[in-house]
Amino acid sequence: MKVTKQEHSCLIIESAGKTLIVDPGSFTTLLVGMSDVVAIVITHEHQDHWTADQLERILDRNPDARIFGPAGVAAAASGFAVDVVKGGDTVQIEPFTLRFFGGRHAVIHSSIPVVDNVGVLIDDELYYAGDSFTIPEGVEVPTLAVPAGAPWLKIGEVMDYVTAVAPRRSFPVHEMVLSVAGKAMSNARIQAATEVGGGEFFPLEPGESIDL
Template identity: 65%
Template sequence: MRLTKLEHAALILEDSGKKLFVDPGSYTTAITEAAQAVAIVITHEHADHWTPEQIDRILSRNPDARILAPAGVAAAAGALPVEVVKAGDEIEVGPFTLTFFGEKHAVIHESIPIVDNVGVLVNGTVYYGGDSYSIPEGVEVDVQAVPAGAPWLKIGDVMDYVLAVKPRRSFPTHEMTLSKAGKEMSNARIKWATEQNGGTFHPLEPGDTLDI
């Protein structure tokens, strides 16, 4: 399986010639290379994780691709054929086995509603928690996508999150709100936390890949 990081929170997983898109949102360049997509996972309803335009681009090339997301996304998505998933669900689509964890977005502020959020484990190896610190209990995570910058995020909490998950490998995601200096600072902290349990940090930039 190959992972490709796109801008901000978006990822592509490829296996056996098929693609899985995760969180193609408003901070991600318009997706045009979408052939052979079998599914789209959306962790929550915020626009930086999905937009109708990004979904339409993928579906125009792959009309049978499944959209998997929590109830909040289904409510916001109108006529899009969203299949609602929740913690504990396991779904097979093409060569991908998707296991879902968690229920809610991390708290931004008491004045801002907390929305539904699911983390996803792909093929038992790659874990992305969306905008949460949900831990995939009972799973040895090979690769963790680690949020590096967000209004809801404190880097100390991120470090504790990585220490709890104990991935063999990690890389940064959710960092389009950061300056170059901010990315370097967050990367250094995530690297430290990953290495405490013998893992390796990969400072992936948009377009970079990781073989799994």
């Protein structure tokens, strides 16, 4: 499995000649020329995790690609056919196995509605919780995509989350809201928390890949 990080929370996962895209949102450069896409996972409805433009460009070249997301995504993206998933669901879409966890976005503020959110474990290898700190209980997480900066988190919570999951590998996502200095600080904290459990941190930048 090859994972290529894009800006913010967008991931491109390639395996056996097929492609899975996660959270192609407004902070991610428009994805063009994507081929062999079998599925798109949208963790929740906020626009930094999906846009109609992104979906249209992907589906134009991959009309049979399926979209998976929670009920809130299906409502927000009503112009698209979204297969609704929730925590506890498992979907097989060759060559990928997708296991979903959680159900709600982390609280930003009491005045802001809490929306549906799912985490996804891909091929029992890569776990990404969307905008949440949902831990997949009873499941080993070899590789963790770690949220690095957002209005719903503070770095101490991120460190506690990484320590609790104890992945063998981690890399940062959701960091387009950070300055250069803030990103460096966040990376250092995520690295320290990963190393507590004996794992290795990979400070991936947009366009960089890791083979799992």
